[in-house]
Amino acid sequence: MRYVEEFRDPKAAKGVLGAIARVAGDIGATAQDSVRIMEICGGHTHAIFRYGLDRLVHEGIDFIHGPGCPVCVLPMSRVDECVEIAQRPGVIFTTFGDAMRVPGSQKSLGQAKADGADIRMVYSPLDALDLARRNPAREVVFFGLGFETTTPSTALTLQQAHRDGVGNFSVFCNHITVPPPIKALLDDPHMRLDGFVGPGHVSMVIGIHPYDFIARDYGKPIVVAGFEPLDLLQSVLMVLNQIRDGRAQVENQYARVVPEHGNPLSLAAMADVYEVRPSFEWRGLGEIDASGLRIRDAYRAWDAEEKFGIGYAVGRAPVREPDGCECGAVMTGRIKPTACPQFGRGCTPDTALGALMVSSEGACAAYWTYGGARATEAAQ
Template sequence: MKYADEFRDPKAAQALLARIAAVTDEIGATAENPTRIMEVCGGHTHAIFRYGLDKLVPEGLDFIHGPGCPVCVLPMARVDECVALAEDPRVIFTTFGDAMRVPGSAKSLLQAKAEGADIRMVYSPLDALEIARRNPEREVVFFGLGFETTTPSTALSIQAAAREGLANFSVFCNHITVPPPIKALLDDPYMRLDGFVGPGHVSMVIGIHPYDFIARDYGKPIVVAGFEPLDLLQSVLMVLEQIRDGRAEVENQYARVVPEHGNPVSLAAIADVYEPRPSFEWRGLGEIDASGLRIRPAYAAYDAEVKFGVGYGAERRTVPEPEGCACGAVMTGRIKPVECPQFGRGCTPEMPLGALMVSSEGACAAYYQYGGARAVERAG
């Protein structure tokens, strides 16, 4: 498969692994005192386990799984608000498939659908727009969810609805941004990180310079990476070489896809439609200033929070995690998924207790899928 097989070459992988082992030795990292590299993106987490990279790298290197799964960091109160919107008989609620099974405090969207709510899975907000056109007598709400990767498509859909005057379409905006939670992690005195593998898809939109503060203010290296095994191995090597050389820079391993300054069309759409929220609650991280986006007043007619009086337009509330659920600790790299007391027992892909077991980008789902019975056995 051209443009994929080249990045899965076993001989090239062996050469990179040998160099990684050599540099790990040079910097004195050991199993007892490992170099801790956080992959921010959930897609990277799954690639690491899919290709067994965690077992191939030397013991002196420890992958820390970051909060790069937008479904996983959504607080339960926001899921409850989605369910409330979906159960409004006026509403057709549309959402990406990953969000259907995320548990709220009482039920998930999938359970609400089973009970009769009109909830439809879509692949794009453009699908939701089309549903609104075909159902002018119903309110169609799209669950706008994700990092900067999915934010432009929602913005463009809102712009299209405004041009058409499509009055029965709105977005429940839960879009969030990557740099603020990285800063929150770096400010945590209990979090020890030596470097970062930066997100590839997000960086296609925003470029590499929003990460400058990581190197400039915190002295940590970050390398924006692709998703194939050679991409990840090369990125890890680049991070280790920076550590060895005493450097802290923002480097772009994924330059074949990620432009230095991002995608100007996407950035323009985001700037037109959205503005930062004063703060946004992240599951496991709490409130983080200016980490979420909300729809600007100029597009208030397409803001479900304004139209239905939900979300941050209503009274704020916090819903505690289910008893025994350690999603927050896993997502901030404090523990591994197998250290959660519910992993593989009270929480499985079939009956998830926490969001990290639901999402296709969740760390717990990666451990369970690629570790299988061995992962559950280790947890027990």
């Protein structure tokens, strides 16, 4: 398949790995003094482990797993609010499947469904809107979740609901943005990062310039990357070349998909429907300024927070993470998943304490699925 097979070519990969080793040697990278490159996106984390890139690159390259998994960073309090809405009489609560098993303080959406709540998995917010049209006597709520990648589809659906006057539909908005948490990490004096591999799917929507501050203000290189093994290897090489040359720029490795200035139709829909929240809570990270989106007043009639009187509309204290759960430390790159005291013990895919173990983009799930003997031994 075009744009797939050529990015999985073993011969080409061997050549890029050799170039990575040469540049890493020029920089003086060693296992003891490694170059720490954060892949922001959880999809990148899974690709790195699926293809064994962490074992193939020069020993002086250390992949640091970032907070780029929207399900993983969802705070327990917001899961609790989802359950609260879903359990109300007359409500049909709709969600993407990867949010069903995210733990709340009492139960997950999957457990609430088992207890009798009418919770249904959908493939898009338009499916939820269609469900509202077919069930005019029920209140249909869509769980709006995700980074800038999924935000436009929710915005376009709200515009459609507004135009059609579908009054029994609303969105519980938990859409978040990528740049603010990266700034928070860079402002952390205890965090050492040498460069970034940027999220390709997010950049399809917002372009590459929202990351300019990383290079301009912090002097760190960032390369927006695709998701095939050669995409990631080439992006690592591009980051290393910048470090060797003393440069800090935003580069676009994924130019075959990512336009420099993003998708204008998506950006226009987002600007029409959403405004920036003063702050938003991230699981394990706390409140981060201007990192979340909320529905504008023009669409307030379709805002589940306003309709049900929950969340930031009324205020709620954060919920404490389970004892020993280190999701926050993993998402900020302070520790690897296997360093969490619950990994493989109290927290497995079947008995997950944290969202990083249940999400399809979670770092802990990647370690468990692809880590093999290393992950198993580390958990003993």
